[in-house]
Structure formats: C-alpha cells, structure tokens
Amino acid sequence: MPELTERAQFLLKALTERYIREGQPVGSRTLARDAGLRLSPATIRNVMADLEELGLVSSPHTSAGRIPTVQGYRVFVDTLLSVKPLDDALLNELRTNLDADSESRDLVATVSSLLSDATRLAGIVTLPRRKHASLQRVEFLPLSEKKVLAILVISDKEVRNCILRTEQAYSAAELQQYSNFLNQQFAGRDIDDVRGRLLSELRETRETLDRMMATALQMADQVLGQAEQGSDYVLAGQTNLMEFQELCNVATLRHLFEAFNEKRQILHLLDQCVENEGVQIFIGEESGYQMLDECSLVTAPYSVDGQVLGVLGVIGPTRMAYERVIPIVDATARILSAALNSRNKAPY
Template identity: 45%
Template sequence: MLDDRAKMLLKTLVERYIADGQPVGSRTLSRTSGLELSPATIRNVMSDLEELGLIVSPHTSAGRVPTARGYRMFVDAMLTTRVQGAGRDAVDTLPAPLIEPDQPKRVIANAAQVLSSLSHFVGVITTPRKPSVFRHMEFLRLGERRILLILVSPDGDVQNRVLFTAKDYGQGELQEASNYLNSHCAGLSIEAMRERIKSEVDTLRVEISTLMQSAVQAGSEAVDEESQRVVVVGERNLLEVSDFGTDLGSLRKMFDVFEQKTQLMRLLDGSSRAEGVSIYIGGETGVVPFEELSVVSAPYEVHGQIVGTLGVIGPTRMAYDRMIQIVDVTARLVGNALSQK
C-alpha cells in the first residue's frame, strides 16, 4: 500500500511521462506535484517506488519512467475520467455513417477508422456476433445429385450452399423437406434443429432425413464462416510512435499480432464479458505480450445484448483518460446506430 504522498508523486510522474515522453527527475516532480517536499524526500520516495517495481530508471538518465505495474496502479486507483473535454470531442468528430444505421458494415468500418483517427493509434472492432438461427430454408434442384440450399437469417441475410448428395432428389422431395424444416425448425438454433431431426428420424423417410441432416451441417458451416471478424485500422500509426519506432524486432512482432487476427479476437472476446471499459497494460495478456503495448476496449450492445467489442491499441505511454472516453463514446454510438437497424 502506498501513502497519499507516494500516490501523488507516482500520479505526477506518470502524467509527466505520458505528456513529455522523457524520464522524470526529482526536480520536475518537486515543481509539478504541488507537494512541499525537499528534493531529498522526493528522491527517497522515488527509490521506494522503484523497489516496488512501479517505476524504473533508464540507463541513460537519472530520471524515472513508469513500468507496466506503475501504469496499472495509475489507471486502477488514480485515474478520473470526464465525459466532457477531450472525450466530448469524439462525439463532435464522428462521421455521419457511424450514426446512420442504413449500412451496418459502414458503421463498423467507420468506427474502426474513427478510433484510429482520434487516438492516432490502432482502432479495432469485432463485427456483430450473429445468432446461429435461420428463418427460412429452401431446396432447389440444380442437376443430378446437386442441390442449392438457400438459407435466410432472421435479419434477412441470404446465404447459398451447394449440396452434393448420394441420391438424386426430385423437386417434390425437396419441397417436402423444405416444408418440414420451415414448419418445425424455423427460429431454432442449428443445434436445436439437429436434435429435433434426430428425435423425429423414425417418423421421417430415410432419404428426407438424410437431406435435412446435410442441410443442418451446411447451415452450421455457414454460421462458422460468417462468425465474428475483427476489423483493424491504423497499424502504420505505430511506426510514428517514438517509444518503439526504431525497434524493428518489436514492430515485426506487433504486426504479426495484427495479421493473426484470431489472437485479437481472443483478447476482445475476453473484454466483451466485462462491464464498461477494460484496460490491458503491457504484458498482462498472452494475446498482446509486449511491455510496450496497451489495449483500451469496451463491448457494444445492440437492442440490449452485447454483440461485439471495440477498442484502441497503442503504446503504454498513452493518455488513458482520453482513450477511455473515446472508446466509451464510440461503443455507445455504434450500439445506438446498429440498434436502429
């Protein structure tokens, strides 16, 4: 536990380092902390903070910089955010497509662009999670042992799948299977459809049952293909960050993370289960295993249900109060826009 004096000096040091990007010395802390302390006292406190692993002294400077642990304490215990000021700017500069619900894909793309533009770092957003439910299924005969399966989701999205069957079905048989599925399975999840067909297999003709099982399998594959994706914008902004702009090894590893988007999906999926804004600092996660990177993220809701996550990825030396406001406001606006669809 830190006393109030140590907390104030740590807070001041982190804020100065975020603002200036230079190691902070005892003289600077004496001028800016507002505490009437001698340089010797400040040096003693800084030594204590260093022993606790909250700050560190670079080899090239007598000043100190915060560690990932120091940033975490700063964010968790000391940071106060306001929805005015810098965060309010986010609302004023959002483009119309983010607010208009006409084109959901543009809302998602523009949200990632806005996050990147306002933060000057990397903007990420997952596309809305789609339920594995179909409103309507239709079979059409394409030729011998080739069938077109038409899948219509509750929101009107249409997907087509070509089925290759062992038996040649007539259009009458295909219509029979369509009628059964639409009468008994419309609105069910893929798993529920599979279980219902299994439970009623004795009452169905073998050929029709086989065709329905093929349709359920194709529907499951369609859901997997249309599952959540992550949109990433602004990776090149990290090249301009002085903290690691000259470290080619770190940059290469970071760009690998952005290319392997399944890793980002795991991170964002974790923050989708949290309430409000989440902050991951330095190497706190195996997904972004770099001391120099932090992630500020928040889930967004459609009709009261969490369907995706968005956020900003940047250096640990970022203005966390501003990033929190940008992410929070954008998440609310994306949710509002998509809920109007």
C-alpha cells in the first residue's frame, strides 16, 4: 500500500482504534476531534472517501460513520499497530500458573483458561503432537480373561493407556514376556518408525516365528494405531464470546459453537498456523470458514527443541483489542514452550 499518504495511514489507525474501543461507526467530526490533527471534518471526509475507494473502510449506510473493512484491519494489524508491551503482573501470572509438571492434557487446559481469562475471549490450545515421538516403553497388564491393559510411555509426561480385547487369555507372565521383548526391540525409537517395522515384521514372520512374538507385535500395533489419532484441542471461555454485540445473534453463535464441537474445521485452520513462526492472525473471512466470518483468530505455535508441537491462540470478534491480545498470545506461546522445554531436559 504505498499509495497511502502518511495522513491517510494516521487516520485509518485512529479510526480503527476508536472503532475497536467504542464499537460505533466513526464520523468525520468525531475523528477530527479524536485524531488530534488540526483538520476540519470536511478534510477528513475527503480522506475517508479515498480510504473507502481503496476498500479499507466502509460505511454501513449513507449517513453513518465509517468502520474498517477486513482489508482495513489487515493494514492496521500489519503496518500501523503499536503493540502494547505486556504488563509484568500479567506475565507473572501466566508464568506462575503454569505448573510445568502436570500432564499434557491438564497443562493444555490450564493454558487455555489462562488465555481466555487474560484476553476475555475464547482461548484455544491444541494438544501437543510430536511428529517424531520416541517410544519410551510398553507394558501389558492382564485385566480380565480376554482383556489386556496396554500402557504406552512416550515421555515423562505423556502416557497413554488403552484396553485391548484379545482372542484368548494370556497370563501375566506371558504378557510380561511380550513387553520385555518389545521394549528390548523398540524402546527409544521413533513411534512411526516402530509402527512401520511392526507391520513389516508381522508380514514377514507370520509363519516362521513363534506365536508369542506375533501376538506381541499385533498388540503393539493396535495400541499405536489408537494412540496416534489424538489430534485435538482444548477450548476455554467460549461464553466470553456471548458478551460481544456483534456476535450476539443466536444463529451466529450457534454456527460457531457447532464448529467448536465438530472440531474438524477448527483443527484444519489451526494446522495452517503450525508452519508459520510467530503470531499469525486471521481476520474475518480470511479464515475461509463461514462460521468465523465475524471473528478473528490470533495464534502462535509452541514448540520444544525447535520442533513445533502445537498451536495456541484466541478467538474473538473481528473488533478485538489486537494491540493487547497479540502480545498475550505471543508471550503465552513462549512461556508454554519454555515450560515444556525445561521439564523435558530433566535427565532420564
């Protein structure tokens, strides 16, 4: 946008800020007073006409003031925004409330609440999912005649268990043997890797090797299959969204909440943010999903050892206090990453 004069930029900024604050279309008279430039309303009107032609502002009807369009917000966020430094009290609160020792799921839930409390919007955090997680160990325990409890230790904070139904009964000793065997073979290896090997070994050795190994492999495969599909997120403070007038009609809310329940679409959107480093923002229709047409999504990925594990962010109305929200999201992502890192470094 090099065509934008400095004055136009300044006014767009002032207009957007005021609109975000007040929620009302901003007229030329108000803007003249508000902006502090010693210009008459008439002059402002001329500038506004230019901005409107560029598609950065629009008026809901002829005799209302102007409001920023999605493109207007875009320019505002990308080039005009002066981000507020995060206030220390809040930063401390974020830090101290993160108990780095809790399990992933709880940790994620906490972060989600923190985000929603700090911004008064809806907080969202995906569960950490590492592309290359290594398997620390496997255990099998007999539950009842044909049920086996499989426990999969991935790291010192990620444990999954699932109940397997088996064709026949196995004794504790047998199961012990199986898990020993598997741990010997696979402990410390990448999970995808393990799965690949399992499959190929299963095929190869079906007849030749003894039954024990086949069973062990089969079980392990079952567990891994179930463990892997856990792409999910935790949402908090949805009800905060009900406070905003622009979202306050039931149809809009319904679509939004249904999307939250469905998860699929939201997840897909969040996935797009994984690649981007740092804060990423979707404004209104930019997301490409209808139910988010009147919302913005501010996200940031979090990571351990340079490997991105997930995305966190907030969802709120397009008209949100970006200059406050952006640093919060940014900081939270850093703090979460740090928390995950520090405990990951604990020696085994």
